Amino acid sequence: MHASSGVVFGLDPFWVSLALFALTYIAIITERLNRAIIALLGAALMILSGVATQQASLRDGVDFNTLGLLTGMMVIVAITRKCGVFQYVAVWSAKKVNADPWGILLMLTLVTALFSAFLDNVTTVLLVAPVTLLITEELKVDPFPYLFAEIFASNIGGTATLIGDPPNIMIGSAANLSFNAFIMHLSPVVIVILAANLVPFYFLWGRKLSATPEARARVMQFNEREAITNVRLLKQSLAVIALVILGFVLAHSLHLEPATIAMGGATLLLLLDNFAHGAERQSEQVHKTFGEVEWITIFFFLGLFIVVYGIETAGVLKWLADRVVIWTGGDLALTAQAILWVSAFASAIVDNIPFVATMIPLIESMTPVYGGAGQIEPLWWSLALGACLGGNGTLIGASANLIVAGLAERAGYPIRFLKFLWLAFPLMLLSIAVSSGYIYLRYFM
Amino acid sequence: MTARTVMLPEPVTIPDTANLAQALDVLFRHRIKAVPVIDATRRYRGLFGMHGLVRHLLPRAATLDDGASLTDLTFVHDTLETVKERLNGALNDPVLRFVDRDLQPMSPDESLLETLLLLHRHRHTLPVVDPASGRLLGVVTYWGIFSRLTGRPA
Numbered sequence: 232m233h234a235s236s237g238v239v240f241g242l243d244p245f246w247v248s249l250a251l252f253a254l255t256y257i258a259i260i261t262e263r264l265n266r267a268i269i270a271l272l273g274a275a276l277m278i279l280s281g282v283a284t285q286q287a288s289l290r291d292g293v294d295f296n297t298l299g300l301l302t303g304m305m306v307i308v309a310i311t312r313k314c315g316v317f318q319y320v321a322v323w324s325a326k327k328v329n330a331d332p333w334g335i336l337l338m339l340t341l342v343t344a345l346f347s348a349f350l351d352n353v354t355t356v357l358l359v360a361p362v363t364l365l366i367t368e369e370l371k372v373d374p375f376p377y378l379f380a381e382i383f384a385s386n387i388g389g390t391a392t393l394i395g396d397p398p399n400i401m402i403g404s405a406a407n408l409s410f411n412a413f414i415m416h417l418s419p420v421v422i423v424i425l426a427a428n429l430v431p432f433y434f435l436w437g438r439k440l441s442a443t444p445e446a447r448a449r450v451m452q453f454n455e456r457e458a459i460t461n462v463r464l465l466k467q468s469l470a471v472i473a474l475v476i477l478g479f480v481l482a483h484s485l486h487l488e489p490a491t492i493a494m495g496g497a498t499l500l501l502l503l504d505n506f507a508h509g510a511e512r513q514s515e516q517v518h519k520t521f522g523e524v525e526w527i528t529i530f531f532f533l534g535l536f537i538v539v540y541g542i543e544t545a546g547v548l549k550w551l552a553d554r555v556v557i558w559t560g561g562d563l564a565l566t567a568q569a570i571l572w573v574s575a576f577a578s579a580i581v582d583n584i585p586f587v588a589t590m591i592p593l594i595e596s597m598t599p600v601y602g603g604a605g606q607i608e609p610l611w612w613s614l615a616l617g618a619c620l621g622g623n624g625t626l627i628g629a630s631a632n633l634i635v636a637g638l639a640e641r642a643g644y645p646i647r648f649l650k651f652l653w654l655a656f657p658l659m660l661l662s663i664a665v666s667s668g669y670i671y672l673r674y675f676m
Numbered sequence: 677m678t679a680r681t682v683m684l685p686e687p688v689t690i691p692d693t694a695n696l697a698q699a700l701d702v703l704f705r706h707r708i709k710a711v712p713v714i715d716a717t718r719r720y721r722g723l724f725g726m727h728g729l730v731r732h733l734l735p736r737a738a739t740l741d742d743g744a745s746l747t748d749l750t751f752v753h754d755t756l757e758t759v760k761e762r763l764n765g766a767l768n769d770p771v772l773r774f775v776d777r778d779l780q781p782m783s784p785d786e787s788l789l790e791t792l793l794l795l796h797r798h799r800h801t802l803p804v805v806d807p808a809s810g811r812l813l814g815v816v817t818y819w820g821i822f823s824r825l826t827g828r829p830a
Binding site: 312313315318322361362363364365368369449452453454455456457458460638641642643 | 735736737738740746747748750751752753754758
């Protein structure tokens with residue numbers, strides 16, 4: 232194995248890093264400690280034990296492109312949500328279908344999928360779920376089908392683009408895949424998967440949902456225009472979001488990284504939101520906006536990148552990649568399917584972020600065996616589909632699921648773990664089966 | 677000076693077996709905004725007040741907290757009838773459903789300035805509870821404080 236130069240007590244870095252990695256993972260699964268604390272602790276121990284140096288960890292381990300992209304998008308959303316545009320869209324879509332309960336379920340599912348393709352999933356459900364609870368309360372219908380559909384839509388929609396879900400951000404950044412590549416390779420199958428899920432939604436709930444004419448009239452009396460609280464900010468936000476998306480589309484030809492575009496957009500929106508105010512109001516507003524960035528997620532990423540760098544630099548991932556190549560007999564199609572299904576099951580149980588953070592260097596080290604970066608591209612799409620869609624399998628499979636469950640509980644409609652599992656797991660398998668067929672037909676026929 | 681010296685002893689209370697209608701009755705009869713709820717042995721169970729009750733007149737989605745609530749309700753046009761319906765639907769529910777559980781009761785030994793600070797922060801009546809037995813000893817109210825300061829009857 233590897234020479235144990237700088238590692239404590241002269242231990243083999245292979246085993247020290249593997250033990251630290253395993254402990255970090257176990258701690259994340261047991262959820263006794265906040266995940267950011269666990270990841271930072273794991274990272275600190277990787278460096279203190281001598282497996283990796285701080286300099287190398289920060290330079291080669293931490294993907295600042297991912298961190299910058301996440302932070303930038305979080306700032307943009309924090310400012311945009313103030314103007315009420317998301318409430319506007321949700322109410323508008325409910326009224327478009329004359330407040331028909333199944334129509335509203337369809338519309339909110341589509342709106343959630345579309346939002347989450349461009350925003351973080353957690354943000355999306357935080358914006359859509361409260362309006363949903365308001366509408367279902369006025370309609371006097373059970374909110375469960377709506378919230379369930381929104382959880383699914385947020386994870387499915389997030390799969391469609393580079394910026395829709397953290398795993399995609401990481402994959403795109405590590406494998407140098409563009410915004411457009413994600414649209415070309417993932418969006419088509421995501422649309423099919425979303426449509427495929429609407430069929431069981433209809434038979435489970437859609438055909439039975441009904442509301443009284445009075446209740447529907449109450450929803451029709453909502454005035455979505457009054458939901459817009461700041462028209463100037465609305466225009467500025469939409470302009471910046473349009474610019475940012477345009478930036479993502481052109482990023483490859485402009486030789487720009489996504490983090491530059493997202494942080495650039497965030498800075499521009501901060502500027503527009505603040506330049507008219509005095510110094511004191513500015514620091515107050517900027518402070519509040521930065522406060523809404525989910526620092527737990529950012530520091531969780533930071534720590535994990537270093538933990539994963541530890542096992543990478545100690546040779547664990549290379550060793551594991553060699554085993555995978557042997558098991559699959561070096562068959563690329565088989566490897567793609569294995570990655571898809573393993574990712575789906577793993578992501579249904581553990582957070583998909585640490586899983587993907589580990590899989591990325593693993594897949595990277597298989598590149599030479601399969602003949603270069605161009606050849607292994609299907610493996611990245613398999614990983615993205617498995618990791619993002621797998622999150623739908625259980626109530627703890629993705630952060631968005633837990634957020635919705637928490638909101639529902641506080642509103643007096645708790646979502647039970649088993650009730651969710653019973654419906655969600657088979658539907659998740661359906662999504663993965665569709666993805667499996669897509670991967671085979673598109674890349675290996 | 678401690679909370680004990682500025683509190684009103686023997687305040688109006690509501691038994692924890694009351695329903696919302698009976699509790700509301702007490703508020704109206706005494707024209708006060710908040711009343712402690714106690715059990716048969718005078719143990720403190722929570723504070724029932726107008727502020728907590730207004731929350732139940734709103735759609736649940738508006739009071740979820742943690743940055744997840746609706747930012748405003750300007751676009752919803754519920755009528756007085758709808759709001760009445762919400763209140764009437766709850767009149768037979770136990771009062772304990774409507775008490776403020778987050779409010780920490782005060783110890784009688786709290787210093788005077790800490791008592792004033794808590795009153796300033798919470799903006800409503802504060803229950804004073806014996807830490808050992810959990811029994812209600814009195815309440816700190818604006819009226820009680822200013823009557824001590826100005827010498828007027830509370």
